[in-house]
Amino acid sequence: MSLSMTRPARIAALRPGPVMLRLLALLGALLLVFALLLGERLFNATAVRSMAFQLPELGILSLAMMIPLLSGGLDLSIIATANLSALAMAFVFTHLGAGQAGMMALACDVAALASGFAVAAAIGLLNGYVIAYLGVSPILATLGSMTMVKGIAIGLTHGNVISGFPAGIVFLGNGSVLGVPMALIVFVLVALPVAVIIGRTPLGAIIAMCGSNQEAVRFSGIDTRRVVLRIYLLSALLSAVAGLVMMARFNSANAAYGESYLLVTILAAVLGGIDPAGGFGKVGGLVMALVILQLISTAANLLGMSQFLTLALWGAILLAVTGVGRLADWLRLRLP
Amino acid sequence: MREMGRGFARSHEARLLLVVVVLGGFLALATPSFASLQNLVDLLTSNAFSGMLAAGLLVVLVSGGIDISFTATASVAQYAAMTVANHSHIGWLGVAAIGAGLGSLLGLFNAVLIGTLRLSSIIVTIATLNLFYGLLMFVTRGDEIFALPDWFVNGASWTVYTDAQQAEYAITLPMLGLVFAFALTAILLKRSNIGRQVYALGSNADAAARVGIPVFRLNLLIYGYMGLIAGLASLVQAQNAQSVSPNALVGRELDVLAAVVLGGASLTGGVGSVFGTILGVMLLAFLQNGLLLLGVPSYWSPCFTGAVILVAVSLLAIERRRQQGRVRRVSA
Amino acid sequence: MANFLELTGISKRFGGVRALSEVDLDLARGEVHCLAGENGSGKSTLIKIVSGVQQPDPGGRIVIDGRAHPHLTPAGSTRLGIQVIYQDLSLFPDLTVAENIAFSRHLGGLHGVDWRAIRADATAVMQRIGIALDPRARVADLAIAQRQLVAICRALAAEARLVIMDEPTASLTRHEVDSLLRLTRALTRRGITIVFVSHRLDEVLEIADRVSVLRDGRKLGTYAAEGMTGRRLGALMTGGDYDYTPSVPDHATAPVVLAVRGLSRPGEFADIGFDLRAGEILGLIGLLGAGRTELALSLFGMRPAASGEIRLHGRAVPIDSNRAAIDHGIAYVPEDRLSLGLVMEQPIGANIVLAILHRLAGRLGLLRTDRRRAAVGEWIARLGIKVADPDNAVRTLSGGNQQRVVLAKWLATGPRVLILDSPTVGVDVSAKDGIYAIVRDLAAAGMAVLLISDEIPEVLYHTHRILVMHAGRITGTFMPGETSEAALREALDA
CATH class of the missing domain: 3.40.50.300 (P-loop containing nucleotide triphosphate hydrolases)
Structure with missing residues (x-):
């Protein structure tokens, strides 16, 4: 925030938007209900820590989904990409890294990460090329690449897991620094730059503008095809980070981890105020939505409810929030 | 019928037909078993479920909407129908009534939400997918039903042909279900005024409302029909699998979508045909079956499927762009 | 009855x-x-x-x-x-x-x-x-x-x-x-x-x-x-009588900013040649299908010409993308404002800075909010855009104010050649007058303007020289003071 900002402007910048207010109200209501139902059982260090361990996977994947959504697109290949790049990393770890020590071990770690991200980048560029240059609708292009990428992963591993990683990787998934889970730190380290890219860079502004009207952006001297290419590249790289975190948490990689997350990431993004038609959305809203979803999940778990009821509640929450919004609109029209 | 014949040679369906025929011919020559009656009957039976769903989804896509929740709808309908069948003798009609009824009900629920929430159909149905499926898994605790009533397990079939080795070839319920779904959808879309309203809605939603199409009621019918087909298809699937598992179907929705889109249906609505959808389903079925018969390890089958989808949607997009360019030149 | x-x-x-x-x-x-x-x-x-x-x-x-x-x-x-x-x-x-x-x-x-x-x-x-x-x-x-x-x-x-x-x-x-x-x-x-x-x-x-x-x-x-x-x-x-008279200032001594020679694109236009001087408003009139918009898109690099030359300040420059055109100081206000000129759902401010985003980035490539706000404020004020809040969607503005937002976006890039394609379509008569005034002021300040239109009064009263385009070619040049609506109509329909 620069110093030249006038006072009202500064207040305006700090003021939460209507989406944020609605999510805050929902979070408050949920906290109240769960406090009454669970009390101490929810608000203790263990429960909070377990939430902090679980949130990052869905969180990073949702970020990977959010960027294409913001541009008016969609990326169905994020989970497949996460798994294939995790498998690439796992392969290098287990084949080159085993038994190495010192500098060589470090070199192997770097090589493993690099190969994972290279795989992701290739998928992202393929998606971007097919969407931007061939004009295929994002949902169809990524539906195809999702099937193919997952197919490659299954073909290479025959559906088996690759496991056994160096301690550093396991720490990434299960360790903590000063009581804060490493996975959460990774999430923050990823979410902050994404928030900055979307909210504070020319690219972010262009992505949102593209979400509303790509042709008008192209007429303004911006190479929108390269923008689209970057969107799907970014999405794939974020998926690779998610793959790394999942791999670290399970201490194994597999072609089919986290598949149930795919449609949930769209749910989380839309709940977080990202317009599914594109053009509008903030990382802050998405994070709020993730916290709400995680809170429901943990509370349901503590109440002894099945994880599937959580799934149902997630779907219901999105419909309910939208429904309340519509009801408010309707009332505003009726009441002077 | 000349409506269909006109311009067929340069339509998407014609090219797809060519691809399917070439692929089928190649597989028939390259493998001894592909063209065998047994293999074709198996193909028909094992693809009955996804084929029926494709027929239902086609109607939704033509209207300009999309439905992701139909696998959950099918799971719920299947579980409920079989549970009731295990406790009281309701017969084929009873099972079908429960499956179709519950399926349509959940479809109507989708339509009401889409109409009132003004949220895009993809988001609504992703939410209801989670809702239906989550509740089903919660209520059933994920328990499978292994023992189905004898009459259901044995099914009904009409032997039409017995070959030299005394192998019997019969018309089975899954086959009938598949034919029923495609025939009903074809009649609906091509021969009924409601079907033409569906095309009109997908073609230009604003104009549809202006000429007096009751859009909300039409959506009830569209999503209700998808649910009805999903409910019936779920019974076909239960008959094939000889058991019911609440989590066996969810996750297959995008495969069905891929088949319909390969068949030429557009996600923006107004475009798509039953014939194209049949070819789309056939293409994917031939491909998977053929790879297996050619000795390609089954692990690699999804990879090929994905590559074919990617190539096909790319070719479709390139072709559509070329057509648009032509029209723009004409009108300029 | x-x-x-x-x-x-x-x-x-x-x-x-x-x-x-x-x-x-x-x-x-x-x-x-x-x-x-x-x-x-x-x-x-x-x-x-x-x-x-x-x-x-x-x-x-x-x-x-x-x-x-x-x-x-x-x-x-x-x-x-x-x-x-x-x-x-x-x-x-x-x-x-x-x-x-x-x-x-x-x-x-x-x-x-x-x-x-x-x-x-x-x-x-x-x-x-x-x-x-x-x-x-x-x-x-x-x-x-x-x-x-x-x-x-x-x-x-x-x-x-x-x-x-x-x-x-x-x-x-x-x-x-x-x-x-x-x-x-x-x-x-x-x-x-x-x-x-x-x-x-x-x-x-x-x-x-x-x-x-x-x-x-x-x-x-x-x-x-x-x-x-x-x-x-x-x-x-x-409720106001807008009585325009042709005005033709003398540009003979002004430097040629844009010179076009032998520009062709098969099936669209052929052998286009003209000079555009600083401070001049050059009208280009043609019917739908005459190739006027196609020519504009080529000058703006969106659909590069197949042959011919575009010279800016006497130097031949390759215009093979609209980025290149913008970098050489060419701006283009498209006819289809709703779908090509503006992102209607997005804020007014975001639209104004859309073409200059790269200039608003500071260290680390981050957008400088102070520079952004200054640019938005400056252009809202200079073009007199009536805006309650620059964060409102462009959709909330009237047709005339929307057109000013498009102009603001392009003027912010600091162009030397401004191509306006049918700038007053769908704009009220009274708001039209405001847009003409802006174009006049810009020309007076030295901007070279190419005003494309299919309305005869528009080019007759608001440009300094008129080119008539027919079937992809320039078929005539008219001076506003020396011609009439009837003569132009005849040239157009020929």
Whole structure:
């Protein structure tokens, strides 16, 4: 925030938007209900820590989904990409890294990460090329690449897991620094730059503008095809980070981890105020939505409810929030 | 019928037909078993479920909407129908009534939400997918039903042909279900005024409302029909699998979508045909079956499927762009 | 009782806003009636009331065929033979011509489709007014003018007795407009009443019987079309008389900014050559299909020319993308403001800085909010854009202010050549004047302006030199002070 900002402007910048207010109200209501139902059982260090361990996977994947959504697109290949790049990393770890020590071990770690991200980048560029240059609708292009990428992963591993990683990787998934889970730190380290890219860079502004009207952006001297290419590249790289975190948490990689997350990431993004038609959305809203979803999940778990009821509640929450919004609109029209 | 014949040679369906025929011919020559009656009957039976769903989804896509929740709808309908069948003798009609009824009900629920929430159909149905499926898994605790009533397990079939080795070839319920779904959808879309309203809605939603199409009621019918087909298809699937598992179907929705889109249906609505959808389903079925018969390890089958989808949607997009360019030149 | 429709004392309020007050209007059988008025004058509200979409406030009377209709519904209005053809035509591009024309056969409860009857209906309607389109063709494969014929046939198929056409000539070539007007005459001979709602009044005045003018929700009067001129009508619509005279400052000594030599693009335009000097407003007029927009897109690098040369300040430069054009100081305001010029849903400020985002980035590539706010503030002030809050969507602005936002976006890039493609289409007469003033000021400050238009008065009164484009070539050069509307019209239609 620069110093030249006038006072009202500064207040305006700090003021939460209507989406944020609605999510805050929902979070408050949920906290109240769960406090009454669970009390101490929810608000203790263990429960909070377990939430902090679980949130990052869905969180990073949702970020990977959010960027294409913001541009008016969609990326169905994020989970497949996460798994294939995790498998690439796992392969290098287990084949080159085993038994190495010192500098060589470090070199192997770097090589493993690099190969994972290279795989992701290739998928992202393929998606971007097919969407931007061939004009295929994002949902169809990524539906195809999702099937193919997952197919490659299954073909290479025959559906088996690759496991056994160096301690550093396991720490990434299960360790903590000063009581804060490493996975959460990774999430923050990823979410902050994404928030900055979307909210504070020319690219972010262009992505949102593209979400509303790509042709008008192209007429303004911006190479929108390269923008689209970057969107799907970014999405794939974020998926690779998610793959790394999942791999670290399970201490194994597999072609089919986290598949149930795919449609949930769209749910989380839309709940977080990202317009599914594109053009509008903030990382802050998405994070709020993730916290709400995680809170429901943990509370349901503590109440002894099945994880599937959580799934149902997630779907219901999105419909309910939208429904309340519509009801408010309707009332505003009726009441002077 | 000349409506269909006109311009067929340069339509998407014609090219797809060519691809399917070439692929089928190649597989028939390259493998001894592909063209065998047994293999074709198996193909028909094992693809009955996804084929029926494709027929239902086609109607939704033509209207300009999309439905992701139909696998959950099918799971719920299947579980409920079989549970009731295990406790009281309701017969084929009873099972079908429960499956179709519950399926349509959940479809109507989708339509009401889409109409009132003004949220895009993809988001609504992703939410209801989670809702239906989550509740089903919660209520059933994920328990499978292994023992189905004898009459259901044995099914009904009409032997039409017995070959030299005394192998019997019969018309089975899954086959009938598949034919029923495609025939009903074809009649609906091509021969009924409601079907033409569906095309009109997908073609230009604003104009549809202006000429007096009751859009909300039409959506009830569209999503209700998808649910009805999903409910019936779920019974076909239960008959094939000889058991019911609440989590066996969810996750297959995008495969069905891929088949319909390969068949030429557009996600923006107004475009798509039953014939194209049949070819789309056939293409994917031939491909998977053929790879297996050619000795390609089954692990690699999804990879090929994905590559074919990617190539096909790319070719479709390139072709559509070329057509648009032509029209723009004409009108300029 | 020769009148088909009589409106008396029609008023309509939306909350505190009076959209219509005490409007009387009568339409005779078989007459062609023009409804003229600026955006917000109440034209659309009046149409909605006649077509039953909206109810007038109590006190108004609607008489159709001598019978009063206190509660007109859309279905009722259709039954009485009232048909509105909106500017977007409301057709179904994926259905056949026959289905579009006879769509009413698809309505009602579940029943089969009688393809034969649908085709027979459609063919009969087309024959009635002498149109021959293939009933089995898909509407998406038709040209715009043919689609309009389909829309008219659909109105006739519904037994229309009053056809209201909203901006029917907007996307037609002169030739197509002529055939539409011929068709209109054929309709009136069958006793059908036609109402044209249009801003390109010169064309429709030719065949209209009477003109009614609306301003601020009131009817100023109904006038005989005979003797009415576009200028007088403009004055009535706006309440101000915009009397322009051609002005031709001398640019002979000013440096040539843009020089074009032998520019061609097969199938679009050929051998285009002209000079554009600093401070000059060069008009380029041509009919739809003459290649004017295609030429502009090539100058702007969106569809690079196949051969020829573009020189800026005497140096030949390759313009192979619009980025290159912008970097060389060329700006282009497209004709289609809604879909190409602006991102309507997004904030005004975001639109203004869209083309200069890279310049607003500071260290680390982050957008500097102070620079952004300064740029937005500067251009809102310099172009006098009436804005409550720059964070509001562009959609919330009037047509004239939207056009200023597009101009602001381009002026912010610091161009030396400004290409304006039909800059006042869909802009009110009064707002037009503001845009002309801005263009004049820019030219006075040394900007080289290429103003593309298909409206003769626009180039005659607001440019310094006029090039006429026909069938992809420049066929004539005129000086505004030494020519007339008639001479230009002749050159255009040649």
